[in-house]
Amino acid sequence: MKTDGRRAASTAATRHAIIEAGRELLATREWRNFTLEAVATSAGVTRVTVYNQMQSKYGLLDAVLTELSERAGMDQLLTNTSELDAAAARLAIVEQTCRFWHVERDVLRPLFGLAAIDREVAGMLAEREQWRRNQWQRLIDRLVEEAPTIKPFDRPTLLDGVVAVTSFPTYDALGDLADDPAAAAKVINHLVISLTG
Incomplete structure (x- = not known):
């Protein structure tokens, strides 16, 4: 049993090293240089080890994106703000999202550009955007429940607007302001409030 535990810990450590190496390469090299080799x-392992863990370059990218999202708590935004009223949750979600965009900007910027020409990358980013969209949908439902007079648009249009103004491309388009995630969050929160009330 102890041997199994050590083996599992070693496998997890290897996977973590591979993901960290992948993140670093995505942030510092061109996509064509993001290879299993x-x-x-x-990561200090063999190509076969990376292949066995990730199966492909795209499997590795998916693992990196999943790890970054989970580490930043992006998959738990609603759970982490469930004790707050909807307006406070809205602010907290915008702030956490901006911190994530800021910290991972060097990884995400080239990927969002690459998505225009690479269908696999576009699909991975679209899947994560759908998760984000689902979380905003549930928060907008809460906002409307708590203050039913706030909705200036029908809900699908409102959701489209909120998802757009809280997206990475919008954050990145803020230029120098995006170097300060707290300042960027104030601007983006202002935009979200202008949509949701």
Whole structure:
């Protein structure tokens, strides 16, 4: 049993090293240099080990994006703000999202650009955007419940607007302001409030 525990811990440590190496390469190199070989070298493991863990370059990218999202709590935004009223939750979600966009900007910027020409990358980002959209849908439902007079648009239009103004491309388009996630969050929160009331 102890051997199984050590083996599992070793496998988890190897996976973590691979994901960290993948994140670093995404942030510092061009996409064509994001290869299983390069990640293996950076992580100090063999290409076969990376392949066995991730199956492909896209499997590795998916693992990196999942790890970054989970580490930042992006999959738990609603759970983490459930004790707050909807307006306070809205602010907290915008602030946490801006911190995530800021910290991972070097990884996300090239990926969002690459999504225009790479269907696999576009699909992975679209899947994560759908998760984000679902969370905003549930929060908007709460906002409307708590203050039913706030909705200036029908809910699908309102949701489209909120998802757009809280997206990474919008954050990144703030230029120098995006170097300060707290300042960017104030601007984006203002935009979200202008939509939701």
